[in-house]
Amino acid sequence: MTVFLVIGGIGLVVLLASLVFGDIFESFDIGEGGFSGIAAGVGAVVFGASGVIALAQDLSTLWAYVIGAGFAVIAFLVAQGLVKRLSDTEDPPPPPLDGAYGMTTATTGPGGGEVRLEGVQDLEARLAWSDEQIAAGTRVVVVAVSGSRVHVRPV
Structure with a gap:
């Protein structure tokens, strides 16, 4: 036993x-x-x-x-x-965002902003920030990710 x-x-x-x-x-x-x-x-x-x-x-x-x-x-x-x-049935991990291209949908700067990324299906738009002011409608690339926010720079 x-x-x-x-x-x-x-x-x-x-x-x-x-x-x-x-x-x-x-x-x-x-x-x-x-x-x-x-x-x-x-x-x-x-x-x-x-x-x-x-x-x-x-x-x-x-x-x-x-x-x-x-x-x-x-x-x-x-x-x-x-x-x-x-x-x-588990969801696949989200795609990596580093190097993704997109377009700013609002003026984006050190204080924040918003960007729409190309080919990313999980969110319609993402909160973003940049080292310098970027006007809305500017093409950008993601250089870093912090949580759900992305750090971008103009292309």
């Missing part, structure tokens, strides 16, 4: 760590989107719980391992499939 409790406990720690801190196996690059810490944690927890339940029903230790492993594999595959489906 101790083996099932230890593996189930480790699985619970892995599961909680993956939920709180993000997928802990993400940096290992196993497969394409590959191996989920959440699914591994679920599998280990299910292995431990089903093994303990099997032993509590007076089944032999061999049957407890078979039952635990069977349910763990099923739980892992189901959880991995769900994690994969959820990760496939």
Whole structure:
């Protein structure tokens, strides 16, 4: 019974760590989107719980391992499939803005302004600033990004 409790406990720690801190196996690059810490944690927890339940029903230790492993594999595959489906629905990261061209829509200077960038679909217009006053309607290039604001200079 101790083996099932230890593996189930480790699985619970892995599961909680993956939920709180993000997928802990993400940096290992196993497969394409590959191996989920959440699914591994679920599998280990299910292995431990089903093994303990099997032993509590007076089944032999061999049957407890078979039952635990069977349910763990099923739980892992189901959880991995769900994690994969959820990760496939994530939005892609926004495109890099450094070097993007656009047009000022308002007078832009050190105090601020506004620019419309070409080829950027996430925002209609962006807050901008520049080192010098730039008149509205001037073609500009992004030289730096700070949060959602862009630092521009005339082309």
